[in-house]
Amino acid sequence: DAGVIQSPRHEVTEMGQEVTLRCKPISGHDYLFWYRQTMMRGLELLIYFNNNVPIDDSGMPEDRFSAKMPNASFSTLKIQPSEPRDSAVYFCASSSGRGNEQFFGPGTRLTVL
Amino acid sequence: GQQVMQIPQYQHVQEGEDFTTYCNSSTTLSNIQWYKQRPGGHPVFLIQLVKSGEVKKQKRLTFQFGEAKKNSSLHITATQTTDVGTYFCAGWGGNKLVFGAGTILRVKS
Numbered sequence: 682d683a684g685v686i687q688s689p690r691h692e693v694t695e696m697g698q699e700v701t702l703r704c705k706p707i708s709g710h711d712y713l714f715w716y717r718q719t720m721m722r723g724l725e726l727l728i729y730f731n732n733n734v735p736i737d738d739s740g741m742p743e744d745r746f747s748a749k750m751p752n753a754s755f756s757t758l759k760i761q762p763s764e765p766r767d768s769a770v771y772f773c774a775s776s777s778g779r780g781n782e783q784f785f786g787p788g789t790r791l792t793v794l
Numbered sequence: 795g796q797q798v799m800q801i802p803q804y805q806h807v808q809e810g811e812d813f814t815t816y817c818n819s820s821t822t823l824s825n826i827q828w829y830k831q832r833p834g835g836h837p838v839f840l841i842q843l844v845k846s847g848e849v850k851k852q853k854r855l856t857f858q859f860g861e862a863k864k865n866s867s868l869h870i871t872a873t874q875t876t877d878v879g880t881y882f883c884a885g886w887g888g889n890k891l892v893f894g895a896g897t898i899l900r901v902k903s
């Protein structure tokens with residue numbers, strides 16, 4: 682297996698633009714997690730899914746953020762409109778059970794100018 | 795809400811010295827996981843502890859889970875330059891997963 686795949690790896694955009702981050706979990710994993718990492722706030726869990734259903738989205742910072750998982754092999758995290766304070770590294774991770782080992786993707790480094 | 799505090803934030807050691815990072819949760823955890831993130835990389839799973847008082851070893855790394863399942867520690871014996879990175883603990887309490895802020899380890903050769 683190729684591991685968790687994220688795209689793009691780097692994204693530079695201007696304030697106000699829509700940003701869509703993509704994630705393909707490891708095949709067979711039924712949990713998917715989205716994280717944001719910054720120097721100031723560390724690693725934050727934004728939302729996680731089980732069997733494509735959002736379980737806990739309490740970490741989503743505000744309505745500008747939305748996440749979907751239309752099927753077991755694909756998830757998106759969308760920011761609309763983006764702001765400079767959204768600049769961070771966004772990680773996607775998957776696991777085969779809620780308390781099991783999480784496999785992280787390489788991350789998307791987002792810069793909002 | 796649930797919080798996981800991790801200390802120290804940063805430690806710079808001489809190669810060969812020992813290193814310890816501690817995690818403390820405000821609530822009882824069902825399990826605790828440890829991850830390592832190299833500079834510029836992504837977190838990589840190290841180990842999971844589930845039982846009260848559990849101790850696990852991986853070569854020079856020793857992991858402990860407290861009796862009350864509210865604290866944990868990672869100890870590295872005789873650090874090497876390959877140990878550099880940020881070490882995170884992560885705990886599940888109910889439906890919430892919370893990561894500690896991480897401890898950045900630097901090793902001087």
